[in-house]
Amino acid sequence: MVQDLLFTAPFTFLSVMAIIAMVLDALIVNSSRITFIFSAITLLISGILGISTFGLHGIGFNGMVTGGGFAAYFDILFSVGGLLTILASRQYLQRENIEHDEFYSLILFAVAGMMLIAHSNHLLMLFIGIEVMSVSFYILSGYMRNNAKSVESSLKYFLLGAFATGFLVYGIALIYGSTGSMDYNQIALNIHNNALNFPALLPVGVALIVIGLSFKAAAFPFHQWAPDVYQGAPTIVTAFMSTAGKAAAFAAFIPVVTVLMPSAPAKLQMIFAVMSAATMLIGNISALAQTNIKRMLAFSSVAHAGYIMMGLVSGSQYGYSGIVFYLTAYMLMQIGSFVIVAILERNGEKYLELSDYAGLSKRHPVLAAFMAIFMLSLAGIPPFAGFFGKYYLFTAAIDAGFLWLTLVGVLSSIISVYFYIGLIVKMYFTEPEGQREDNEVGMSGLSLIITIAGVIVLGILPSGILSIASSLFNSTH
């Protein structure tokens, strides 16, 4: 029991603290400041717990959850993501007049759900994790109650999300029916020994699970919700959803694919390859046409799901560690760019058009320089983190014999460069128009400094994180 708790320390701790945060809201009047500090410290501690449980390996709670290694890495990643979001959120929420206390505890719940996803060793745990995360997201995306777009975003996300959850549950049920288990290891064993009750059900179940998870990752053809939801949700929530949420979806994908891939390796590889190619192209081509920066970043986030999926195609240790590296890099650069959007944005959807970024380098040289670095990194230009992410995923795909997929990846990268540097053109090569209110950076600055440092360090010295990432798949899977 103690051992079990130790394995799951980061997320059990976080769950308890999230509930306490909720209670704090109710007990203390004007508690937002206290909850803010409380949540930030909680995430910091859960991240540290993640680091300290990293060396452990094992399965706890009767095979329901795993601990250490892979799970711990994602614990750290999610904690950092949550922390970056919370640091940048307070000022944003105050400015938008929506600083209700439960915001912070909802973020904590979402992180707890994500951690459960990464820890799960059992399809039911996976389902619970996904639901905890998703329900928090549904509420968070509608957080601007008086804003029709935000409410629409929330409703849309909820309806489609519920639908996708249906697919997921149905898939779980069919797999259970076919393999007689929901435990990852047992399923893998039964597939390996071909000990299936109803072999015909397995592929259907696999397909439904893939659909359910692809929805969460916003991969083609299940990406339709993403642009509207990401645009409508409060910017800071979008930052969190589009990064940590995506990372969680892939934290679910990796073990599930590892387990299910052997049932039909060639077919699944081809399905992922086609989805990946389509996601990259559609995401990037759609992003070209956007004039709203949140919508542009939303489509680009769809495209990035496509790149990450390349790692699933390879189904190899190399591909999975590529995914982990990419998710880390992606989280830093995407949160960073959304934080800048949030700093510049004003009540009522003001200053969200690309044209509002004209001449930013004159008004805010530092913010513009950071944004430019994030954009170059998202475009995959060295020496920034995004480049190595892409490099490892391309290598994995070529290694797996999917050269055509990397050619599509190259093509879509070139398309994407056009809109990423388009923003730099706006910021640097055009003159500012009109007067603006001053922008305060405040606590968001801390988020920005962490993300920019991460993007540069991962770009220049990728070795450390990469060797950690590949160590995750040596022993546990």
Next chain:
Amino acid sequence: MPHTESAGMLLLTLLLPLFGFIAVLFIDKAQEKAIRFTTMMISLLTFGFSLPLWFSFNNSIDGFQFYTNIPWISSIDSGFRIGIDGMSLLLVLLTTFIMPIALLSSFEPIKKRVKEYYAMMLLLELGMLGVFVSLDTMVFYVFWELILIPMYFLIGIWGGKDRIYAAVKFFLYTLVGSLLMLLAIVWLGLYAKGLPGGHFTTDFLVLKEIAPSIPMDIQIWLFLAFALSFCIKVPLMPFHTWLPDAHVQAPTAGSVILAGVLLKMGTYGLIRFNVELFPMAMHQFAAPIAWLSVAGIIYGALVAMVQTDIKKLVAYSSVSHLGFVVLGIASMTPEGLQGAIIQMVNHGLSTGMLFLCVGALYERRHTREISEFGGITKVMPKFAVLFVIAMLASVGLPGLNGFIGEYLTLFGAFQSPFLNNPWFSILSSSGVIFAAVYLLWMFQRVMFGTNDNPSNHSLKDLHRSEYWQLVPMVIFIVWIGIYPSTFMSKSELYVQTLIGKVEKKVFGTSKYPLIKAATAVESGTSHEVHGGH
């Protein structure tokens, strides 16, 4: 084998611009004088540190010198491997030499965002030096792409009217090629991993050993992936359309660096990667590439002839002149290759100087239309002397540098056993004649005749800073023209060894005696390299 003596010197030369870049970032942006001073000092210091490389470079050693290997990404066996041979030595010196001149030419015209400008210039120098010294495909790629960023900003912020279009076009063109090159780099690494007892590597020296064993049909694809990237950069004829835009829009210093050094990255890459890694594929593609370069020589010259903008004229003359370099490479003869290498340096000097002259005119009149000028010699006699030297060097007048390079490439192409067709040289030599036509005609319209445009009456002759920019260039233009051996002796051994190996592979024999000694050293290399792992 790679020689590691005094390797710190090369490392220091490479890293100085980086230190400078960081230093400039920390200077307050109002301190424009301090920024200019720091940048200038750093670039002069870089030049100063590169000089010992020149003097302690051993001409009789085959292989790379000043070799350093600092591990970087262990999982893909990528290391910060740097070293230079005769070819890269010349280009490194060219870079460190042109940089202070380009900076000096920016002092007057660059008034806005001074800090960003000089920071970008130093980043650019870092990238260019990195490309020429890296012996690791991954590091090479990072430096190669790193150049995009400062150049993009240089054109986009400090450029002319259509600068945004030109900057984006430059960025996208270059990226298309380089991403395909990246795939080829990955493929090479994976091939190394697939060999018995092999592992993924980006070590150029190892890849060079194993590349010949790659099946021929795949070699061709890899060759094309690298070649596309480099031919866009050169630019070879059908891929050249970004160049005139970039040149015309870029500020003077940007053009000087673009013509002086950046384009050479393409021709350098062709030799370093395409010829060295895939000589057999190069053998197969020699004729098509030579045809493209001939087409480029003639096309560039013809288009240059009808330009009304001086800068555009010089830009198109670059397309034509670089055709000679590629022709020399495609000839795969020692003469042709030597000619190509020295022509890279020549073109950097003479075209760089032409851009400086155009810049000097533009500073005074804020126009580059040929028809706006006329009879400038009368008001700017000293300028006329220097301008005429640059112009004649570019034409290829014997006694100045351009002649020797063009002569060697044409000679190489003429007697090349690989091309085996005299028409390449015959057609290309028309480019020399055309060059005389468009350059002399331009010079006549701008400098001679009557000075009847009132705004040209009171132009001031060169000031001191402009002398400092132009005179050093003239020294080397004349030096190379009169006594090229000083420079060509550096790359002689490299070229002979390389061609000897290629000939041996293709024809079974080679007439270059040095090959024996070279292979002996070579096998030592392979031992050393494999032993290191």
